[in-house]
Amino acid sequence: MKRLRRLLAWSAMLLCAGTLAAPAGAQQLGWNGQADGGASLFFGNTRQWVVTAHTKLAHLDSTLEMRAEGRVGYAQAKTDSGVTVLSSRSWLASFGLDYHPLDRWSPFMSGSVESSFEQRIARRYSAGLGAKYTVAHGDTTSLDISLAVLGERTEASDPSIELGVPASRVRWSWRVRAEHRMGERVKLSHTTLYQPSAQDLSHFTLNTSTVLSIDLTKVLALTFTAEDIYDSEARSRGARTNNDGHLLFGARVRY
Numbered sequence: 001m002k003r004l005r006r007l008l009a010w011s012a013m014l015l016c017a018g019t020l021a022a023p024a025g026a027q028q029l030g031w032n033g034q035a036d037g038g039a040s041l042f043f044g045n046t047r048q049w050v051v052t053a054h055t056k057l058a059h060l061d062s063t064l065e066m067r068a069e070g071r072v073g074y075a076q077a078k079t080d081s082g083v084t085v086l087s088s089r090s091w092l093a094s095f096g097l098d099y100h101p102l103d104r105w106s107p108f109m110s111g112s113v114e115s116s117f118e119q120r121i122a123r124r125y126s127a128g129l130g131a132k133y134t135v136a137h138g139d140t141t142s143l144d145i146s147l148a149v150l151g152e153r154t155e156a157s158d159p160s161i162e163l164g165v166p167a168s169r170v171r172w173s174w175r176v177r178a179e180h181r182m183g184e185r186v187k188l189s190h191t192t193l194y195q196p197s198a199q200d201l202s203h204f205t206l207n208t209s210t211v212l213s214i215d216l217t218k219v220l221a222l223t224f225t226a227e228d229i230y231d232s233e234a235r236s237r238g239a240r241t242n243n244d245g246h247l248l249f250g251a252r253v254r255y
Helices: 002-019
Strands: 030-042 047-060 064-078 084-099 105-116 121-137 141-156 168-182 186-196 204-215 220-231 243-254
Touching: 030 220, 047 243, 105 141, 121 168
Parallel strands: none
Antiparallel strands: 030 047, 030 243, 047 064, 064 084, 084 105, 105 121, 121 141, 141 168, 168 186, 186 204, 204 220, 220 243
16 A cells, blocks of 8 residues: 555656646657667675666557557576576567547557566466546656556466466556656656556556666667566565566667
């Protein structure tokens, strides 16, 4: 419940920021894409390295926005005995279609498939329908809120574990997304994604991502990323904890 209260507090602050933003501005039409890479390294008492990669391709016009994304992550850590072990390996592929994306209200459909070694997910499939409300989209600040209903199926890495929850279910999906540009080169973006089970709100996932990007050129930027992923059922699938998070330093290329 503390995590949920923090989520609501963040959303309220973002909503206030969006309400004060400039009127809706122009968006980049046609094809656009980006590729991100990030890494972190710990040494000394803790020896661990993490690498991630993310790519996105989208096409936008006044009638339809099409987008596809892919994300992979990999990490290794060294134990006290000197043995190197796999600590994280995950991937996600997703797609989405928005109808009239430049309007204040925009219906959409989305789907994804993912896998996570650290959360003991062999496969998770989801697809659904929803609507996005654009609070503001200005030259410096933008904010949108979306609500969707998803059908989901999760397959645990160890099929012999009795989860006590159905493999297939219906979830609500609530997303808050905000961006703020500080000057010509610096941009801060944040996304919170809360997905509770429609049958039992105590079973949920909560993902947050905050990215600070500093433009070096028109196509290249440095990025600092903080991500936190929470799945209330990860431990029941055999994971060490329900929560995974990391801080990453990387670069972004726009095309």
